[in-house]
Every structure is written in C-alpha cells, then in structure tokens.
Amino acid sequence: MHDTEARIQCVATTKAGTRCKHNAIPGEDYCHIHRPITADRTATGSKRSSVDGESGTKDLTDGELREQLMEELDSLITRVQAISPDYRPSAYASDGTNGSTDEETEGVDPDLQNRILSRLRGSINEDLLDAETWKGLWYMVNYTVEYQSDIFKRRLSGDYDTDEWGLDWEFVEAVRPFLDFLYNVYWRIETTGIEHIPDYDRALLVSNHSGQLPWDGAMIMTAILNEHPAQRLARNLYANWFPTLPFISSALVKMGQALATVENGTRLLNQDELVGVFPEGYKGVGKLYKDRYKLARFGRGGFVKMAINTQAPIIPVSVVGAEETYVTVAKSSILARLTGFPYFPISLRFPWLGLMGAIPLPSKWYIDFGEPIATDSYNSEDTKDLALVSELTDHIRNIIQEMINNRLKIRRSVFR
Amino acid sequence: MADKRVILVTGVAGYWGSRVAKQLSLEKDLHIVGIDKTEPPDGIENLDFIQADIRSRLLTDLLEAEKVDTVFHLHFLEQAGPSEQAFDINVMGTTNLFAACAKAGVSKIIFRSSTSVYGARPDNSAFLTEDSPLRGSRHYGYIRDLLEIEAFVNGFRRQSPETKVVVLRFANIVGPTADSPMIRFLNLHKPIVLLGFDPLLQLIQEDDVVAALVYSLKSEIAGIYNIAADGIVPLSKALRLVRKRPIRIFHPFAYKGFELLGSVHGRPLAYMPIELDYLRYSWIGDLRKMQEDLGFQPLYLADETLREFAGQKSSEDEDEQESNLYDDERLHDLIERRRRAKELASNGDPRE
Numbered sequence: 001m002h003d004t005e006a007r008i009q010c011v012a013t014t015k016a017g018t019r020c021k022h023n024a025i026p027g028e029d030y031c032h033i034h035r036p037i038t039a040d041r042t043a044t045g046s047k048r049s050s051v052d053g054e055s056g057t058k059d060l061t062d063g064e065l066r067e068q069l070m071e072e073l074d075s076l077i078t079r080v081q082a083i084s085p086d087y088r089p090s091a092y093a094s095d096g097t098n099g100s101t102d103e104e105t106e107g108v109d110p111d112l113q114n115r116i117l118s119r120l121r122g123s124i125n126e127d128l129l130d131a132e133t134w135k136g137l138w139y140m141v142n143y144t145v146e147y148q149s150d151i152f153k154r155r156l157s158g159d160y161d162t163d164e165w166g167l168d169w170e171f172v173e174a175v176r177p178f179l180d181f182l183y184n185v186y187w188r189i190e191t192t193g194i195e196h197i198p199d200y201d202r203a204l205l206v207s208n209h210s211g212q213l214p215w216d217g218a219m220i221m222t223a224i225l226n227e228h229p230a231q232r233l234a235r236n237l238y239a240n241w242f243p244t245l246p247f248i249s250s251a252l253v254k255m256g257q258a259l260a261t262v263e264n265g266t267r268l269l270n271q272d273e274l275v276g277v278f279p280e281g282y283k284g285v286g287k288l289y290k291d292r293y294k295l296a297r298f299g300r301g302g303f304v305k306m307a308i309n310t311q312a313p314i315i316p317v318s319v320v321g322a323e324e325t326y327v328t329v330a331k332s333s334i335l336a337r338l339t340g341f342p343y344f345p346i347s348l349r350f351p352w353l354g355l356m357g358a359i360p361l362p363s364k365w366y367i368d369f370g371e372p373i374a375t376d377s378y379n380s381e382d383t384k385d386l387a388l389v390s391e392l393t394d395h396i397r398n399i400i401q402e403m404i405n406n407r408l409k410i411r412r413s414v415f416r
Numbered sequence: 417m418a419d420k421r422v423i424l425v426t427g428v429a430g431y432w433g434s435r436v437a438k439q440l441s442l443e444k445d446l447h448i449v450g451i452d453k454t455e456p457p458d459g460i461e462n463l464d465f466i467q468a469d470i471r472s473r474l475l476t477d478l479l480e481a482e483k484v485d486t487v488f489h490l491h492f493l494e495q496a497g498p499s500e501q502a503f504d505i506n507v508m509g510t511t512n513l514f515a516a517c518a519k520a521g522v523s524k525i526i527f528r529s530s531t532s533v534y535g536a537r538p539d540n541s542a543f544l545t546e547d548s549p550l551r552g553s554r555h556y557g558y559i560r561d562l563l564e565i566e567a568f569v570n571g572f573r574r575q576s577p578e579t580k581v582v583v584l585r586f587a588n589i590v591g592p593t594a595d596s597p598m599i600r601f602l603n604l605h606k607p608i609v610l611l612g613f614d615p616l617l618q619l620i621q622e623d624d625v626v627a628a629l630v631y632s633l634k635s636e637i638a639g640i641y642n643i644a645a646d647g648i649v650p651l652s653k654a655l656r657l658v659r660k661r662p663i664r665i666f667h668p669f670a671y672k673g674f675e676l677l678g679s680v681h682g683r684p685l686a687y688m689p690i691e692l693d694y695l696r697y698s699w700i701g702d703l704r705k706m707q708e709d710l711g712f713q714p715l716y717l718a719d720e721t722l723r724e725f726a727g728q729k730s731s732e733d734e735d736e737q738e739s740n741l742y743d744d745e746r747l748h749d750l751i752e753r754r755r756r757a758k759e760l761a762s763n764g765d766p767r768e
Contacts, residue, residue, distance in 0.1 A: 158656030158722075164648050165542055166616045166698075243538035243697060246612025246667060250650075253616065253698075263541040 073136035080143050165235070165268075167256030172225075172233065175255070179222040182215070186362050187321060191223045193369035196315055199230040202269045203372065204307045205276040207317035208295055208400055209284030212345050214238065215360060216322045220276055221255070223367050235268050236276035237261075241342050262302055269310035276317075277303045279393075286331060286343035292323035293408060295401050301393035304375075305383040313372035316396055318403035321365030324414045326350065363414050366407050370399060420447040423633070424484045424522075426470050426513065427491025428463070429456045431594055432528060435626045436488055437463055440633075449482050452491065470509040479520035486524040486633055487517055494596065496689055498557035506561035511568055518576040526582045526632050527569065528625070531618065531642055532597075533562050533585065536697040543702035546585070546640040553691050558597070580638035584628055587644035587701060590721045591622025592728035600689035602658050602725065608688065609695055611664040614652045616698040618644040621716035621724065631712050641710050642701030647718030651695065657719065658726040659741070667696065715757055720749045 151170065154160065162168045183189050197203060210216060217236040224234050237260035243249045258264040260277065268275045278284060283296035307314050328345040335351075336344035350357030373396065382388055423440055427433035428450030438460045440448050450456055451468040468478060470491055479487075491509060493502040510527075517525055534544045535551035550566055552559045566583070573581050588598035598619070601607055620628075620643060628643045655662050665673070670692055706712055716724070727742040 156656065158653045160653065162616075162648060162650060162653075166648065166650060168650075240539040246610070248612075250612060250614035253614070253650075258542050259539065261539070261541040263543065263545075267543065 070136070073140070077136055077139055080140070162254075163256070165256055165258055166253040167233070168254040171251075171254040172256070175251070176222075176225070179218060180226065183219060183222045183226065187219065187365040189219060189223065189321075189365040189367055191227050191367045191369070193371075194224070194227045196369045196372055197224060197228055197232065197274065198313075198372075199232075200272065202272045202310060202312040203274055204265075204269065204303060204312045204314050205234060205274065205317050205369075206303060206314055206396055206400065207276060207278055207319055208293075208404060209278035209280040210287060210292070210319065211322035211360065212285055212326045212328060212347070213358070213360070214242075214278075214285065215325065216319045217257070217276060217278065219322075219365065220317060220319065220367060221257075224274065232274050234274045234276045236278075237265055239281060239342070241282075244340075262306060265303070265306045266310055269306065269312045275312075277306075279303050279397075282342045286345060287323070287328070288331065289323070289327045289329060289347075293320070293404050295397055295404075298393050298397045301389040304389050304392045304396070307375045308378045308383050309380050311376045313374050313376075314396060315372045316370035316399045316403060318368045318370070318400050318407060319365065320368075320404055320407045320411065321363045321414070324363035325360035327361075364411075364416055366411070368403050368407060370403055373399075420445055421486070422447045422449060422482055422484045423486050423488065424449045424451065424479070424482065425488045425490060426451055427489075428452045428460075428465065429454045430491065432492075432625070432629075433488070433490040434460060435622075436490060436629050439626055439630050440488075449484065451478075470513045471505070472512075475512060475516035476519045479516055479522060484517075484520065484522050486526065487513070487522055488629065488633075489513060489525055489527045490629075492528065492561075493558070495557045496597065496600075498555075498560060502557055503561055503564075506558075507564045507568070510565050514569070514572050514576075514579075518572070518579050522579060524580040524582065524633075524638070526584070526629060527565070528629065529562055529566060529583050529585045530559075531585045531587050531644070531699060531701040532559050532694065533566055534699045534701070536615070536691075536694040536699045538697050540697060540699055542698070543700055544642075545702045546642060546705055553693055556691050559691075582632045582638055583640040584632060585640065585642050585701060586625055586628070587618035587620045587642070589622055589625055590619050590725050591625075592725055594622040594625075597689045599725075602654070602660065603729075604660075604689075607655060607660055607662045608670065609651060609655070609662040609664055610667045610670055610692065613667065613696045614650045615694070615696060616648045616650055616700055617654055617718075618648060618700050619654075619718045619721045620644050620714060621721040624714035624716055628712055628714070632710070637710055639709075641706050641712075642703055643706055643712065643714070644701055644703055645714045645716050645718045645721060646703075648700065649718045649722065654722055657722040658729075667692070713756075713760055715753050715760075717749075720753070723749060 155170065160168065160170060197205075205220065207216065207220060214236075217238065221234045221236060224232055233256050236257045238252055238257055240259055242252055243259060258268065260281075265275055265277065279298040279302075280296040281299060287294075287296065304314075306312075326345065326347045326349075328347045330346040332344045332346055336342065347357065378388075423446050425433050425437045425440070425448060428437050429452035433450065433452065434457050437448055437450050437456070440446055441460055441462045447464065448460075448462060449464045449466060450460075451466050451470070453467065453469055455467075456463065456465055466478065468475070470489075472478075489510065492506055495502045514525065531544070533550045533552040534540065534548055535553060537551055541548070550563055552563050554560045554563065569581055569583060572579075589596040590598055590602070598617075624645065625643075632641075649657075674688065674692065723742045723745050727746045730741040
C-alpha cells in the first residue's frame with residue numbers, strides 16, 4: 001500500500017445515518033465528499049446567521065463585510081492547517097497597496113499567480129480587500145490547486161481504489177459536473193418521490209426505457225446522487241451490447257454500473273445496493289417516435305424473480321422527456337446487421353448529420369419515483385409460479401404506464 | 417518410510433513442479449516422488465526423482481509400485497501459439513495420467529487450471545462461479561489445451577468417483593520468478609492495449625499459487641475452485657503500478673492487424689502473450705467457494721502482487737533511479753502480510 005492513511009475509511013456518517021463507504025483523503029479523517037462537513041461548519045453557520053439576524057447583509061458597511069470575510073478566511077485557513085499541518089503555501093507578498101505578486105516566489109509560476117489574482121480582483125470589489133485578505137485567498141487557491149494535482153499524480157502512479165465491481169469514486173466525481181449540467185441545465189430535470197428510495201436498504205428501481213442512448217439511466221443515477229439525502233449511487237444494469245463499445249464500456253464500469261444478468265442483480269441486491277433495471281431493453285430504447293410512451297413488453301419477468309429472491313422492494317420509476325431527445329422515424333435492419341448495432345435508428349438527424357445527430361435534443365424531463373411495492377410477502381418458491389411472476393410483471397408495467405400517463409397529462413409541452 | 421504418505425509430482429523439473437515439491441519436502445510425514453523427462457533443479461531435499469514421461473504406458477505400474485496416494489499434476493506447457501507437441505504433452509499426457517491414477521487406485525489428483533477457461537466475453541457476469549460454462553478462446557494453445565483437459569476431467573469425475581480431483585482455477589499469476597501469460601504481457605517493453613477498454617483483472621501471487629496447491633493436499637476437499645487474491649485491478653491501473661506506458665490501438669485495427677500478421681507469419685498470435693479479447697472484456701471468478709468451502713485465503717492482495725512484481729524487477733535492473741521503486745510500500749505490504757498470516761494461523765490455518 002502506498003500510504004496507510006490513504007486506506008482509512010471516511011469517519012463521517014452520511015445524511016442517512018450510515019457509515020460513509022469512501023476512503024478518506026490521505027492525512028485526513030474524511031473523504032472528499034464529507035471533507036467540508038466538519039465541526040467548523042456549524043460554527044460558521046451560526047455565526048453567519050447571527051450576523052444576518054442583527055443587521056441583514058444589505059446594511060453591512062464595507063468595513064464590516066471585510067471583517068466578516070477575514071473571519072471566514074481565518075477559519076478556513078485554520079481548518080486547512082489542521083488537516084495538513086505541513087502545508088506551506090508559496091509566499092504571497094504585498095507591496096502595501098493592493099497585493100502585487102512576489103517575484104521571488106518559489107515553486108509557483110508567477111504568471112499563473114498573476115493571472116489568478118487579477119481574475120479574482122476583477123470579480124471582487126477591489127477596495128474591499130486588503131493585503132491580508134489576499135494572502136489568505138492565495139493560501140486557499142494554492143491549497144486547492146495542489147490538492148487537485150496530488151489526486152492527478154497519485155492516479156497516474158496507479159494509486160487509487162475501486163470496489164469489486166470496478167466502481168471508482170474519483171471517476172464519478174470527475175464526471176459529475178457533466179452529468180449535473182445535463183441534469184440541471186440541459187434537460188432541466190424535475191424529480192418527485194425521491195423519498196421513496198430507502199436510505200441504505202436494498203431496492204430495485206424499475207423504469208421505462210427510451211431515447212436510443214441510455215441517457216435515462218445516467219439521469220436516474222444523477223437524480224438520486226444529487227437529490228437523495230444519502231447520496232446513493234444507483235447501480236443500473238445495462239445491456240450486453242455496451243461492453244463491446246470502447247470508452248462507454250470502461251466508463252460504465254467505473255461508474256459502478258453492471259451488466260444485466262440475474263447473477264449480477266442478485267449479488268448487488270444482496271449487498272444492499274440500489275439496483276436499476278430497464279425491463280423493456282432494446283425494445284424500449286429503440287422505440288419509434290410514433291410509439292413514444294407506450295411501454296413495450298417487459299421481458300420474462302426476470303426482475304420480479306430477482307426482487308422476490310432477494311426480498312427487495314420494487315420502486316417503479318417513470319422518465320418522461322427522454323423519448324423526445326431523438327425523433328426516430330424508422331429502423332434499418334440491414335444497417336443494424338452491417339454495423340453490429342442491436343438496432344439502427346433513422347432519426348431526423350441521424351445518421352444524416354453523423355455524430356452530430358447523436359447529440360440529444362434539450363427536451364424537458366420529469367423523473368418520478370413511485371411508491372415501493374413490497375415483495376417480502378412472497379418467497380423464492382413463488383418464483384417458480386410463472387403465472388404469478390407474469391401477473392406481478394404486468395402489475396408493475398401498468399403502474400409505470402399510469403405514472404407516465406399522469407405526467408403526460410400535466411406536462412404542458414415538450415420543452416417546458 | 418513405508419507408512420509415509422506418498423505424493424507424486426509431475427513436471428518436477430518445471431517451475432511449478434519444483435516449487436511445490438520443495439514446499440512439500442518440508443513436511444516430515446510425506447514421501448515425495450517427482451517425475452519428469454529432465455533432471456529437476458538442485459536444492460529439493462528428500463526428492464525421489466524418477467525419469468519418466470507422463471505419456472508412458474507403464475505409468476500405472478509406476479504408480480502402483482510406489483503406492484502413490486496423491487498426484488500433483490503440474491506438467492503443463494503454457495505456450496501462446498498452438499503446437500502439436502504441447503497438445504500431446506498437455507492433453508494426451510493428462511488423459512494418460514488420469515487413467516493410470518484411476519487404475520492404480522490413487523486417491524486424489526490436484527491440477528492447476530486457469531480462470532481464462534471461462535473466456536473473456538461481453539456477456540460475462542461480473543463474477544463467474546465454478547459451474548459457469550467454459551467459453552474460453554481456442555486461438556491460444558494453453559487455453560485450448562486447458563479447455564480440453566477441463567472437459568476430460570469433467571467426464572473423469574463422473575466415471576471414476578473414487579478418485580478425488582481438485583481443479584484449482586487460478587487467476588492471472590503475477591510474481592517476480594514465475595512465468596505466465598500475464599507476466600509476459602507485463603514484461604513487454606510497450607504492452608498493447610485496446611483504446612477505450614479497461615477490463616478488470618484478478619491476480620494471484622506466485623507464492624499463493626504454491627500455497628493453494630499445497631493447501632488442497634492437506635484438507636479433505638475435492639472439486640473445482642477459483643483462486644485469486646482479494647481485490648480487483650483495472651488493466652490501466654495494473655500497467656501504471658508496474659510503470660508501463662501501453663500503446664493504445666483502436667480495437668478494429670488491432671484485431672485486423674493481428675489477423676494480417678497471423679496470415680503472413682503462420683503463427684498467428686505469437687507477438688501477444690494475451691489474446692485481444694482478454695484485454696477487452698473481464699473474466700472475474702467468484703471467490704465465495706474458495707473463501708467458504710475451501711477456507712483458503714491468499715496472503716497477497718491484488719495491488720501488492722503488482723507492487724512486489726514491479727519492485728523486484730526494478731531492483732534486478734539495478735537502475736539507480738528506479739531501484740527504490742516501492743521499497744517502502746513493499747516493506748509496508750510485507751508487515752501487513754505477516755500480520756495477516758499470524759491472524760490466519762491463530763484461526764487454525766495450517767500455514768505459518
């Protein structure tokens with residue numbers, strides 16, 4: 001092992017009350033997610049609220065605002081120093097007026113230092129800050145940059161951890177800004193019923209599937225990661241076409257997703273994970289535009305057997321909006337055979353615009369999580385009763401279809 | 417000597433045969449007979465060497481005369497390119513040996529196989545249990561031969577139930593002194609990988625391979641077991657840990673390139689110790705049977721095997737700059753391992 005500290009588990013408890021599963025940042029007790037949640041947060045929080053209570057932020061004079069800023073910076077620096085006592089930032093010297101950089105700074109590119117500081121000066125009222133504050137700011141900027149480059153260096157030497165499924169939390173954190181952009185800005189996703197997802201127990205999410213590419217799976221994952229208090233990572237089970245694709249295959253594995261097999265789903269559920277399935281499969285993703293929001297056949301009910309065998313509750317999920325990301329008018333079986341795709345969509349833009357046609361349209365999305373359906377009244381013997389399994393499968397399919405229909409009724413347009 | 421349990425090791429001149437024989441010779445109550453076509457290396461005490469071929473028709477007589485109780489079948493040529501000679505020794509030799517064992521009343525046969533028999537397939541489950549179908553690639557000699565042997569052993573276990581068979585399917589073997597396809601791959605100056613693919617690997621350290629083989633002698637266990645170290649390593653991480661910069665090739669070009677090279681040279685894949693599919697998809701064995709039924713626990717973790725490998729290699733090179741690669745980490749690993757070994761020993765593991 002590279003570093004004893006690197007393997008220490010984060011000591012924080014998640015909002016759900018379970019123990020955080022991440023590794024702690026080297027030299028710290030907390031992981032990258034829980035790092036800011038230290039004792040100081042409550043202190044700063046209460047301080048801020050008391051200031052707000054006295055005068056309100058509007059009425060603060062420049063001097064008061066500056067003092068407040070200094071205080072916050074001080075607490076930040078104390079925190080950084082507590083975390084890494086050996087850390088010494090490159091010197092920041094002021095010429096007394098308004099913080100010019102020290103030419104003799106060691107180890108840091110003075111150009112970079114200048115650029116960062118001038119950017120900062122441009123964005124904050126110049127008169128507000130004195131040399132001391134700049135010094136503090138510089139300290140924090142330096143710390144952040146070095147922390148990031150430490151991660152980068154460490155990863156390049158192969159020193160990072162994955163779980164037994166290949167989940168790499170640092171990779172998830174790295175792609176999250178992109179997923180968040182899609183979630184918040186591009187598709188402006190609204191999520192309801194997030195409270196139906198348990199904080200730490202197992203559950204099987206069953207969702208409709210649409211939109212040619214599995215963006216819906218990624219967005220369900222992002223929704224739960226962002227909106228759920230326990231910040232759980234849903235493990236979606238994907239079709240066996242994706243492992244054959246470069247980049248997509250490795251990205252899926254690094255994000256903790258797994259191939260859709262009964263063994264994988266059962267094992268994940270037995271590990272108390274949150275598992276997402278799309279029983280429609282290719283029939284769902286490859287739907288034509290004219291068939292949108294009509295659920296396809298739900299396979300042979302493998303997911304019901306999986307849920308019963310592991311006693312996991314089934315949470316129906318409806319995704320509305322993903323159908324409109326691509327307008328598929330036809331499918332070509334000849335091209336599918338030639339390219340080796342499981343289906344080959346002919347949409348308004350694909351393949352005519354090439355890869356540009358693969359960019360989804362910015363429709364407005366709604367993700368609704370329904371009431372959990374308990375499966376503990378059944379036992380594993382019941383999975384042999386094919387009539388029961390198919391009845392349950394249809395039941396869940398109807399619930400999801402109803403959820404979709406309800407949402408479609410409320411929805412005003414595709415883009416709003 | 418008559419009441420000692422007699423153990424026969426095939427391929428005793430080879431790496432695995434000699435290492436297992438050496439380990440076994442430390443046991444006081446065992447009599448070790450080794451057979452091979454060539455002389456074994458020096459340094460194995462109390463080894464009763466008999467020069468014999470496993471394809472010999474007189475094998476039954478030999479086993480009966482020596483009153484052999486258990487056979488370690490470790491004579492296996494691990495060649496990438498398929499060759500008739502290797503097939504003859506590997507498959508025909510094994511069939512002959514197993515038949516002779518059944519006739520001579522040998523009570524147990526222990527055989528070293530590999531998890532690569534499961535095959536690297538896109539529709540592989542993340543964890544393959546021992547009863548998963550064997551869908552390994554038949555392009556490479558050693559996998560093809562292993563598949564043949566596994567199929568034969570499967571039938572043999574039904575036909576001769578009185579002879580116990582232990583098949584240990586080892587993950588990618590990595591270590592400073594052994595030779596395996598993965599070691600050959602990691603030793604390449606510029607390993608070739610497929611652009612955009614990063615399969616997960618399971619590893620096992622060479623010392624743990626020997627330990628597992630010897631362990632299966634001691635316990636009264638028969639059957640098939642996946643054996644691998646704890647932890648899973650993505651290929652990219654493995655290459656970074658051993659400080660290699662791979663060449664990344666877009667996979668259609670890589671497949672086409674090797675096809676063309678093969679048609680020119682006749683020996684298709686001699687350039688690559690590992691087939692391309694095995695650099696594209698994961699084939700991870702489920703270790704629950706090893707942990708629960710067999711009760712065996714490899715001492716090395718997956719990361720450690722690679723650091724140990726890279727560290728030993730770099731100290732062999734005596735490159736001033738690289739010679740202290742992982743020195744601290746390896747010592748730290750060693751301390752941790754010794755602590756784990758003590759824990760295992762206190763829990764009744766027969767190993768020290």
